Amino acid sequence: MQRVVSVFLPTWPADRLLRRLGTNRPPPDALVVLVGRDVRGRIIQAASRQALLAGLRPGMSLAHASAIFGQLTHYEFDPAEDAAALERLAQWALRRYSPIVMPDPPAGLVIDITGASHLYGGETDLVTDLRQRLLNSRIAAHVCVADTWGAAHAVARFSGQGVFCIPSGGTPEAxxxxxxxxxxxxxxxxxxxxxxxxxxxxxxxxxPRGPLELRFGPEPGRRLDQALGRRPDLITPIQAPERIEVDRHFSDPILTSDILLQEVERLSRSLCEALERRSLGALEIDLLTNAVGGEWNALRVGFSSPTRHPERFMRLLKDRLQKTDRGFGIERLHLSASRSAPLIAQQRETLTSSPQVLDIGPLLDVLEARTGKQRLYRIQAVESDCPERSVERVSPLEPPNRARWDPRWPRPARLLEPPDPIETIALLPDQPPVQFTWKGVRRRVLRADGPERIHGEWIRGQDEWMSVRDYFSVEDETGERYWLFREGDGVSLETGSHRWFLHGIFG
Incomplete structure (x- = not known):
């Protein structure tokens, strides 16, 4: 099932201009309008969000608007530059989200995410990420994903919601x-x-369609059929000029999966040769299939490290190619490296040297294809005495740092973030609790070890100059082991509040 994203940029001309002005932009409360000329004189063609909220509307004359709203900040309307900037935005979306992207002038994008949404954890995560990145760039956006371009276009512009996901098959109701x-x-x-x-x-x-066409022609019915998926609504993808790509046309359309796999493997070898000539490796590749009738389908796969091995390409493409809808046959294949990085050939080590490091890249490729991007990580030690700062998540292929785990100080396998407050009975200043209550359950302490004192990291700020934590490893009557700490040294309140917390669970 095809899934299409429509991006609507309601204040695109003003947002584009204000981004270009940078630090020279007017204050946030200014009423910004873009003005052009027609037979009526100087007319407002576009306005900023602040101006629209104040009541300004495109089509008003500048003189009339100035008389009503007072001082306006106005600039010349430049539709050619708006179109060029929209093309650049489409190129950005092409590199980041899907190989099938098309500008939808005057203020929108169309993105076919069929076969690409899994890389971002699903459709909802993809469109949420897309809109948030636009908002972070000061570009207002409404985003909708639906079964068809027409449905997504309609809901993005007329629902009033920032993000809207129409479930598959739910187009008529939406x-x-x-x-x-x-x-x-x-x-x-x-x-x-x-x-x-x-x-x-x-x-x-x-x-009824007959009277409707007799009165208004075929256009209403055609557009309705496109929105409901009864008639094709072709998206013509743009091409990134800097991409490394290979292309193949077929006089006889491909009908079987076996032949399709053979042709894709040939294309993969051609792409790897092109990458090798530039000393590059692919981090992400896009395969576009063009069926008879003009419909494009896209597959995007990513790699954990740069590669130019056709076998690695095919390992990720093979299963998904067998599920590709070939329609009446595929007459064109297009394979490109949407993201690449330098990959220099290295001399193989001699027989007497140390063994080669195992390359886990192919394994990570398969796991990421199933779970989504950035779902895989490993835990790495960090130079910090504060327990919650002593570890971090990094990419599985991140080079190891110099920090090491200290075997002298055992730490629980699970840390609570933030630490849970508990109620205790304990003697000050340095005795472990006799009992503690956590989540409404009282636990009697049979064995305890500590205290282990950890001081604040003064370099992080004045708040930690005097701070102290005293940690205890305790075991209750059921054999469960916990890691507790008290804020402060048990004597001076300058070192902490003397409240108790559960920070971790052993085992």
Whole structure:
């Protein structure tokens, strides 16, 4: 099932301009408008979010708007630069999210994420990440994922929600209440439909097609069929100019999976040869299949380390290629390295030298393909006395640092973050608890070891200059072992509050 993302940028011209101005941008509360000329004079063509909230609208004359709202910050409207910037934004989305991306002028993108969403932990994580990155760049965005371009386009622009995921098969219910202009209809055509009582897409769904076409032509029915997936709505992907890519056309369309695998393997070898000529290795590759009729399908796979081994490519592509919808045959294959990195050939060690380090890259590739990007990690020691700062998550292939685990001080396998407060009975200043209560359960301490005193790290700030923690390893009557600490040295409140916490569980 195809899944398509539509990105709507409601204030794109203003956002693009304000980003270009950088530190010279007007203050946040300024009413920013972009002005062009027509037969009526200087007309507002676009406005910032602040200006829209104040009541300014495209189509107002600059003189009229200035008379109503007072001082306006206005710039020249530049649709050519807006289109060029939208193309650059599409190239960014192409590199990051999917090999099938197309600008949707004047203020949108279309992204086919079929076969790519698993790399980001699923559709919801992908579209949430996409919108958040745009917001972090000061670009307002509404994002929707649906079965079709038409449905995603409509909901992104007319639902009013920042992120909307239409479940597969749920298109009719999602579109029913939206106005007819959400179907990418000409404004005059949508107005004509409204005058005869067809105000929503739901009204169009229940209207007989014959009288509708007789009165308004084929366009309303065509757009409705595209939104509902009854008619193809082709997305023509852009190409990244700097990509390393190979392409193959077939006079006889490919109908069987065996031949498809053979041709993809040939393309993989050609791509690896092109990468080798540039001393590069692929970190991510995109395979586009073009079926008879013009429909594109995409597969994107990533690698944990740069590679140019065709076998490694095919290990990830093979299973997914067998599930590819070939339709009436595939007449074109396009394979490209969407991300690459330097990969220099190394001399193999001699027989008398130390054994080669095991390459776990292929294993990580398979695991990441199943679990998603950045789901795999290893724990690494950090130079810090504070227990919660003494470990960090790093990539499995991250080079080891110089920090080492100290075997003299046993630590629990599980740390609680943040530490849980507990109630205790203990003698000050340095005796372990006799009993403690955690989560409403009282536990009597039979054995204890400690205290182990850990001082604050003064280099991190003044708050830690005097701070102290006293840690105890304790065992209760059931044999469970816990790691407790008291804030402070048990004498001076300057060193801590003297409250007790459970920080870890052994075993």
């Amino acid at each position: 579109l029913g209440s939206l106005p007819t202009e959400a179907l990418r209809l000409d404004p005059d055509l949508a107005d004509g439909l409204r005058r005869v009582g067809l105000e929503t897409i739901g009204d169009l769904m229940t209207t």
